[in-house]
Amino acid sequence: MITDALLLSAILFVIGTFGVLVRRNAIIIFLAIELQLNAVNVAFVAFSNLYGIDGQVFVFFVMTVAAAEAAVGLAIIISIFRHYETVDVNNFNFLKW
Amino acid sequence: MLISALIQGGGHHLGAGEYVPLVPGLILLLPLLGFLANGILALLHGRASANAVREGGELDLGDRAGRPSTHTWPSWIGPGVMAGAFLLTLVNFIRMFGVELHDPVIMSYWTWMATGTFAVEAAIQLDQLSMIMMMIVTGVGFLIHVFSVGYMRDDPGYPRYFAYLNLFVFFMLVLVMGASYPLMFVGWEGVGLCSYLLIGFWFGDREKSDAGKKAFIVNRIGDVGFLVAMFLLFAEFGTLDFVPIFGEAETLAYGGGLITAITLFFFLGAAGKSAQMPLYVWLPDAMAGPTPVSALIHAATMVTAGVYLVARSSVLFALSPVGSATVATVGAITALFAATIALKQNDIKKVLAYSTVSQLGYMFVGVGVGAYAAGIFHLMTHAFFKALLFLGSGAVIHAMHEAYHQTHRHADPQDMRNMGGLKAQMPITWVTMWIATLAIAGIWPFAGFFSKDEIIWQVAAFGGAEAAPFPLLYTIVWIIALAAAVLTAFYMTRLMLMTFHGISRTGERESEHLHEAPTVMWAPLAILAALSLFGGWVNVPEALQTSWAGLGGALPTTEWLHHWLEPITEQAHHIQEATLGELGHTAPFGGGEVLWAFISTAAALLVVLVAIRIVGSKEIRDAAEDKTQLSGFGKLLLNKYYVDEMYDRYIVNTVRRKAEFFWKVVDVGIIDRFLNALGWVTKGVGWGVSMFQTGAVNTYAFVLTVGALIVLGVSVLI
Amino acid sequence: MMVTILFYIFAAVAIGGAIGVVLARNPVGSLLYMVATLGAIAATFVLLEAHFLAAIQIIVYAGAIMVLFMFVIMLLNLGHDYQGDFKVGFYTTISLVVTGAIAGVIRSNLLGVQGLEGTGAEAIGVAVQEFGVVGAIARPLYTTYVVPFEITGILLLVAIVGAVALAKRNVT
Numbered sequence: 008m009i010t011d012a013l014l015l016s017a018i019l020f021v022i023g024t025f026g027v028l029v030r031r032n033a034i035i036i037f038l039a040i041e042l043q044l045n046a047v048n049v050a051f052v053a054f055s056n057l058y059g060i061d062g063q064v065f066v067f068f069v070m071t072v073a074a075a076e077a078a079v080g081l082a083i084i085i086s087i088f089r090h091y092e093t094v095d096v097n098n099f100n101f102l103k104w
Numbered sequence: 105m106l107i108s109a110l111i112q113g114g115g116h117h118l119g120a121g122e123y124v125p126l127v128p129g130l131i132l133l134l135p136l137l138g139f140l141a142n143g144i145l146a147l148l149h150g151r152a153s154a155n156a157v158r159e160g161g162e163l164d165l166g167d168r169a170g171r172p173s174t175h176t177w178p179s180w181i182g183p184g185v186m187a188g189a190f191l192l193t194l195v196n197f198i199r200m201f202g203v204e205l206h207d208p209v210i211m212s213y214w215t216w217m218a219t220g221t222f223a224v225e226a227a228i229q230l231d232q233l234s235m236i237m238m239m240i241v242t243g244v245g246f247l248i249h250v251f252s253v254g255y256m257r258d259d260p261g262y263p264r265y266f267a268y269l270n271l272f273v274f275f276m277l278v279l280v281m282g283a284s285y286p287l288m289f290v291g292w293e294g295v296g297l298c299s300y301l302l303i304g305f306w307f308g309d310r311e312k313s314d315a316g317k318k319a320f321i322v323n324r325i326g327d328v329g330f331l332v333a334m335f336l337l338f339a340e341f342g343t344l345d346f347v348p349i350f351g352e353a354e355t356l357a358y359g360g361g362l363i364t365a366i367t368l369f370f371f372l373g374a375a376g377k378s379a380q381m382p383l384y385v386w387l388p389d390a391m392a393g394p395t396p397v398s399a400l401i402h403a404a405t406m407v408t409a410g411v412y413l414v415a416r417s418s419v420l421f422a423l424s425p426v427g428s429a430t431v432a433t434v435g436a437i438t439a440l441f442a443a444t445i446a447l448k449q450n451d452i453k454k455v456l457a458y459s460t461v462s463q464l465g466y467m468f469v470g471v472g473v474g475a476y477a478a479g480i481f482h483l484m485t486h487a488f489f490k491a492l493l494f495l496g497s498g499a500v501i502h503a504m505h506e507a508y509h510q511t512h513r514h515a516d517p518q519d520m521r522n523m524g525g526l527k528a529q530m531p532i533t534w535v536t537m538w539i540a541t542l543a544i545a546g547i548w549p550f551a552g553f554f555s556k557d558e559i560i561w562q563v564a565a566f567g568g569a570e571a572a573p574f575p576l577l578y579t580i581v582w583i584i585a586l587a588a589a590v591l592t593a594f595y596m597t598r599l600m601l602m603t604f605h606g607i608s609r610t611g612e613r614e615s616e617h618l619h620e621a622p623t624v625m626w627a628p629l630a631i632l633a634a635l636s637l638f639g640g641w642v643n644v645p646e647a648l649q650t651s652w653a654g655l656g657g658a659l660p661t662t663e664w665l666h667h668w669l670e671p672i673t674e675q676a677h678h679i680q681e682a683t684l685g686e687l688g689h690t691a692p693f694g695g696g697e698v699l700w701a702f703i704s705t706a707a708a709l710l711v712v713l714v715a716i717r718i719v720g721s722k723e724i725r726d727a728a729e730d731k732t733q734l735s736g737f738g739k740l741l742l743n744k745y746y747v748d749e750m751y752d753r754y755i756v757n758t759v760r761r762k763a764e765f766f767w768k769v770v771d772v773g774i775i776d777r778f779l780n781a782l783g784w785v786t787k788g789v790g791w792g793v794s795m796f797q798t799g800a801v802n803t804y805a806f807v808l809t810v811g812a813l814i815v816l817g818v819s820v821l822i
Numbered sequence: 823m824m825v826t827i828l829f830y831i832f833a834a835v836a837i838g839g840a841i842g843v844v845l846a847r848n849p850v851g852s853l854l855y856m857v858a859t860l861g862a863i864a865a866t867f868v869l870l871e872a873h874f875l876a877a878i879q880i881i882v883y884a885g886a887i888m889v890l891f892m893f894v895i896m897l898l899n900l901g902h903d904y905q906g907d908f909k910v911g912f913y914t915t916i917s918l919v920v921t922g923a924i925a926g927v928i929r930s931n932l933l934g935v936q937g938l939e940g941t942g943a944e945a946i947g948v949a950v951q952e953f954g955v956v957g958a959i960a961r962p963l964y965t966t967y968v969v970p971f972e973i974t975g976i977l978l979l980v981a982i983v984g985a986v987a988l989a990k991r992n993v994t
Contacts, residue, residue, distance in 0.1 A: 008829060010936065012870060015833045017928045019840050019859075021921050026844035028806055028917035034895060035843075035852050036802075041887065042840055042856065045863050048879075052872045057940030060949060063872050064962050070882055071974050075981035077887050081894045082988035088898050089991075100799030809920055816927045 012053035019046035033084050033094040037077065044073045123203040125230050128211060131192045131238065132228070132281065135274040138185035142178050142267035149174040149263055175262045182266035183249040186273065190242035197235050205231065206671050208347065210283050221342060229283035229346060233672045236480065236665075237280035237412055240487050244404045245273050247628035251495050252396040254625035255502055265305065265394070272298035276405050280412060284345040285334050288413070292330065292377065295406045296323040302401060303393040315392040322386040326376015330413075333369035336362065350419045350675060358683055359425050367420055367427025371434070374410030378464050380438045385748055387461055391453040395498030398453060403460050403494050404487035411464070411483050414471040415672075422474060422676035425573040425683075432472025432563070433577065436584040439465030441745075443591035447598070448741040451518050452497045455599050459544070460490060462588060466559055469585055473578065474680045475562035477669045481643050482555035484665075488639050489543040489552060492632035496537040499621035499629065500603060503530060507610065507617040520599065525608035529618040532626045534604045536633040541600050543636040545593035545708045548701075551640030557701045558645055560585050564700070568688020586704065593708040597715035606720065645697065829869050836862035849900050853891055860884040871946055873955045 023046060026039030048066045055062025088094055152172070208231035216226045228234075249269060256265050275298060279291025297320070304316025334344060340362060341349050356363045374380070379387040390402050401407070414421055414431060421428050442461035449455045463486050470479030503526075504517035515522055527534040543550035546557065563585060567578025608615055620626065643665035689696065695703075740746070796807070839859030846852040860883050867876035949958035963971055 008826065008869075009938075010932075011829060011833070012866065013932055015836065015866070017925065017932065018837055020928070021925045022837070022840040022844055024809060024924060025917060025921045028802065028809060028920070029914050030844065031802070032849055032900070033801075034891065034898075034900065035849055036805075038843055038852055038856050038891065041883075042843060042859065045860065045883070048875075049863060049866060052867055052870045052875060054942075055872065055946065056870060056943045057938055059940075059942045059945050060958060060962055061966075062942070063875055063946075063959055064967055066872070066875050067878070067959065067963065068967075068970060068974060070878060072977065074882060074887055075978050077890060078981050078985040079988065081890060082985035085894060085897065085989045094898065094900065096801045099801045806917070806920070809924070813920060813924050813927065816924065820927050820930050 009053045009056055013050055016046045016050035016053065019043075019049065031095050031097055033087075033096050033099075034081075036096065037080055037084075041073060041077065044069060123200055123205045123209055123230070125196050125209060125211070126192065126199065128192075128196060128228055128230055128281070129213060131189050131196075131242070132274060132277050134185040134189045134192075135270045135277065138181050138270035139267050139274060141181050142263050142270060145174040145177055145181075145263035146261075146267050149260075153260070178263045178266040179253045182270060183246060183253060185270060186242060186246040186249045189273070189277075190239075190246045193235070193238045193242045196230070197239055200230070200232070200235055207231075208234075208283075210347065212283070216286075222338070224284055224286045224344060226287065227283040227345075228281040230281070231672060232668050232670075233412075233415060233480070234280050236484065236668070238277060240484055241273060241276050241280065241405050244487050244491050244632075245276075245400060247631055248396050248400045248404075248491060248495065251399075251498070251625050251628045252394075254622050255396055255498055256394060259394075261305065265302075268298055268301045268305070269397070269400070272302065272401060272406070276409075279409055283347075284343075285337065285349075286344055288416075289327075289330060289334065292373075292409060293327065295401070295409065296320055296327070296377070299323070299390070299401050299406055302397040303390045305393055305397070309392075312392040315386075315389040319386040319390050322383050323376050326373045326383055329369040329372025329376070331373075333366050333373065336366045336369065346416065353419045353423060354679065356423060358423050358679075363420060363424045364426045367417070367424045368430060370413060370417060370420070371427065371431050374413050374431075374468075375434065376410075377413075378407045378410030378468070379461050380410070380434050380465060380468060381441065382747075384438060384442065384461050385751060388454055388457040388744070391451070391457050395453065395494055395501060398457070399491045399494035399498065402457065403490035407460065407464055408467070408483045408487070411467040411471060411479055414468070415476045415480055418471070418474075418476045418673055418676035419679065421471070422679040428472050428474065429574055429577060430472075432469050432581050435465040435468025435470075435472055436581040436588070437465070438462070439469065439588040440584050440591070443588045443595065445741055445744045446595040447591065448738055450520055450742075451516070452500065452520050452523075452599060452603060453494075453518055455520075455595060456490070456493055456497060459493075459592065459596065462592060463490065463544070465588070466556060466585065469563060469581060470559040473559075473563050473566035473581075474676065475559060475566070476673045476676060477643075477666045478555065478558040478562050480669060481665050482552075482559055485543065485551035485555040485636070485639050488632055488635040489540040489550075492536060492540040492629060492636055493544070495625075495629055495632065496533050496540065497603075499533045499625055500526060500530065502621060502625070503618050504610070504614075507614040510617045511614050513614060520602040522609055523603045524606045524610065525604070526618065527604040528608075529615070530604075530620045532620055533629060536626075536629040537604070538600060539633040540636050541596045542712075543640075544596055545712060546589055546704060547593075547708050547712070548705045549637075549640070551636050551638070553701075553705060554640035554643060554645070556589060557704055558643070560589070560704065561645070561697050561700060565687040565689070566684075569684040569686065573684075586707075589704060590707060590711050593711040594715045597712045598719045601716060601719045825869055829866065832862045832865040832869070835859070836866065849895050850892070853888060853895065856891075857884050857888050860888070871943060873950075874959050 020043055023039045023043035026042065027036055030036050030039065048069055051062045051066045051069070053062075055066075084094055087099070091098065149172070152174070208229045210227050210229050212225040212227035214226050216224045218224075249266070252265065252269065256262055259265065272295060275291045275294025277291070279288055279295060282288040282291055300316045300320040302316075303319050304313040307313040307316070337349060338344055340356070341352055343349065376383045387402055387407070391398055393401075421431065439462045442458040442465065446455050446458035446462065449458065463482070467479045467482050467486070470476075470482055500523065501517050504523065508515060508517055539550065543552040546552045560582065563578055563582045567575050567582060610618065621629075644662055743749075836859050839855045839857075839862060842855030843852045843859065846855055860879060864876040864879040864884070867873075867879060946958060949961070952958075953961055
């Protein structure tokens with residue numbers, strides 16, 4: 008079952024990556040990133056069956072960080088939206104000089 | 105008490121003990137300090153002058169009373185350091201005089217360079233040859249400095265002039281006092297530099313600065329020869345100091361390829377510096393500089409550096425018959441060639457310039473036939489009378505210049521056609537210059553007679569030696585030397601007649617303003633005249649001593665210079681005796697030394713009279729009205745055989761075209777284009793890479809992912 | 823046996839939800855699909871003997887984070903966005919290729935997993951017996967990993983302050 012779990016993790020991760028690359032809506036991109044993180048969590052838990060409780064502790068931390076990151080990231084998106092009235096990442100070329 | 109202490113030096117009494125020189129380094133240092141002091145004054149003057157111009161005017165130097173210190177102090181600093189140097193040299197000379205020095209005294213101050221097996225010390229060599237040269241340089245130099253005080257008084261560049269002049273003396277002293285070839289070369293180059301600076305002293309005039317450039321460039325061509333000779337010497341001996349080289353020189357094969365190459369290359373350098381064929385062309389142009397400069401550099405000192413080089417390297421030249429023969433032949437041809445050109449020149453300084461070239465040829469003839477002492481002797485007497493001639497002509501030009509200045513006439517003050525009858529207005533100059541003329545013509549008992557005669561005789565003796573190489577060549581050289589002597593008498597007389605005798609062509613209004621030179625200018629003339637009269641008596645040859653020429657033994661110091669220089673030349677003479685056998689005793693067409701001395705003096709005197717006849721009867725117009733069109737040979741001589749024009753067409757233009765090619769095609773076309781292309785490519789790459797900077801977030805995410813993929817992929821593969 | 827079947831069911835739900843997240847047009851729809859996926863993953867956690875984490879997953883992830891997302895979507899009034907979010911074109915194809923490459927890389931790593939052995943499950947079981955489900959995680963958290971724990975606390979503080987600072991309206 009561990010192998011299957013890892014396979015699940017891999018598939019979820021790949022789907023998440025695809026979502027990051029393809030979607031235009033910033034919030035949906037975030038969502039896809041969360042999906043990637045969850046896939047990684049699954050992998051950790053699967054390995055904890057082999058190597059002990061440490062895997063689960065790590066998942067704990069991942070979740071915490073994911074929460075913090077989501078909060079901050081969404082705050083950023085909100086502040087961008089205030090200026091530009093859109094969350095379409097194609098329009099965000101502020102890094103261009 | 106002080107004087108005897110100075111002379112004896114260190115408590116040894118005369119005639120015994122060692123030679124203890126008295127701070128010889130100071131002799132070098134004094135002119136250098138003079139240069140620095142005068143240089144600072146020149147800079148100050150430059151600043152004051154720039155300030156004055158900025159306020160909309162020129163810097164007024166004022167008359168005698170109100171001169172700024174930048175123009176009064178050099179009058180004391182310039183000649184002052186020279187006087188100091190001369191007195192020191194005199195003391196050292198007297199000390200050496202009493203000691204009978206056999207080996208040179210070398211004083212090393214610091215190590216200039218030491219790498220691997222090659223080491224050169226900053227050392228000076230004090231021996232008889234360097235001492236004689238030092239006396240000439242500081243003595244005549246001092247007189248010329250004094251003369252310059254009067255001559256250059258109204259020139260705005262006064263402090264700069266003395267700075268350069270002092271610097272020149274410094275380098276010349278380095279040249280003659282150096283203990284090794286590299287050190288001599290430092291002096292060699294240094295005097296070339298100062299020559300350039302002084303010839304182009306009035307650099308505002310394009311022609312004059314071009315003359316300076318020409319001198320330097322032609323000198324450089326010769327310097328290549330000097331360098332190559334040094335390289336060869338180092339390759340063979342591993343050192344470039346005089347004493348070791350001359351000690352081991354005899355290990356080289358007599359007449360072998362190496363020694364011949366060395367001597368020929370050295371002579372190339374000497375030809376450049378001493379204006380022999382084919383590198384003489386810079387000397388006539390060098391007359392663009394102030395006349396005292398011409399006197400010092402181009403008569404008495406710098407141009408004699410080549411002769412000094414050959415005399416110093418006497419051992420090397422004695423070992424190479426081909427090298428010596430080349431020196432003598434080139435010297436002779438140059439002597440005749442230049443003398444012919446001098447016959448037709450109208451500029452007083454040009455006549456003297458070609459005369460210098462010719463007399464230098466004589467000196468080379470002397471050292472080319474192994475008569476090193478004779479060559480140095482002629483160098484010494486020539487320094488006296490040629491400096492006198494130049495300074496005298498300087499006095500004349502000075503007077504003419506002032507006269508024209510007063511009447512605002514624009515004519516050439518140096519053109520002899522504008523002169524005439526000056527003996528009335530400038531009697532001292534007239535007398536002294538006649539003394540010099542008789543000296544240079546080689547008329548007894550003036551100085552030039554003894555030195556020139558000695559050389560001519562030595563040619564005959566050398567050519568008549570038992571195992572002389574190329575005896576026929578030396579006969580021809582001898583004939584050429586005689587012919588050149590005759591011509592010398594002629595053109596010098598012509599110069600004197602056109603300048604001082606006959607009717608005055610200067611113009612009536614101008615003539616009123618002509619007057620004798622001030623004391624500061626005629627006093628050196630008088631001293632040099634005395635030297636030109638009595639200077640030859642220091643080396644009366646033995647054969648002549650008892651004859652009429654030596655006043656039946658009344659003239660003192662038989663062959664003093666010969667004996668004095670013997671420690672220097674004896675090694676060369678041994679080699680000569682070993683290889684050539686005994687020298688001849690009769691001239692090519694018969695007759696001994698006394699006879700030919702008589703013939704040459706009589707011939708010179710005759711030529712002087714003939715010249716007076718010919719030139720005196722000619723009607724000379726002043727330069728503006730002179731319409732004589734010379735034709736044929738005369739035209740050729742006036743235009744100096746068109747040598748400069750030929751050089752220009754065949755050499756200078758070729759080099760210039762090559763240079764233009766390298767400039768336009770290679771430098772601009774290839775190298776610049778290549779570098780620009782590099783810049784252009786960099787810009788293009790930058791532009792291309794900037795495409796990555798879209799600022800679009802999802803592109804960045806994409807690239808990030810691809811990057812991660814690559815890292816992952818690599819980790820899998822490995 | 824039962825476990826395996828359950829696992830496959832939940833896995834299918836998870837994957838289906840994931841695909842839905844990526845392909846849904848409406849953002850709200852994406853969100854809901856995400857919730858489904860999270861739920862399925864929580865179930866998977868249970869099957870993998872990570873009970874506490876399953877609970878946390880539901881509470882924190884599905885409960886808090888997803889609600890936060892929903893807040894933001896509603897705040898920005900994006901719920902009406904029915905236009906197609908991505909069109910099938912050059913960019914999506916390339917993305918597909920890259921994703922496939924990643925998949926391949928992962929797969930080739932997975933091949934080495936078969937032979938791994940460990941005693942983790944037993945150890946977890948023992949810990950759970952002794953300290954309870956929560957205690958099994960709490961023990962290492964507060965002993966071995968106490969420093970990261972504290973730092974995480976600071977991190978959350980920073981995140982809170984940052985989020986407030988960023989989202990605040992500028993006082994005019």
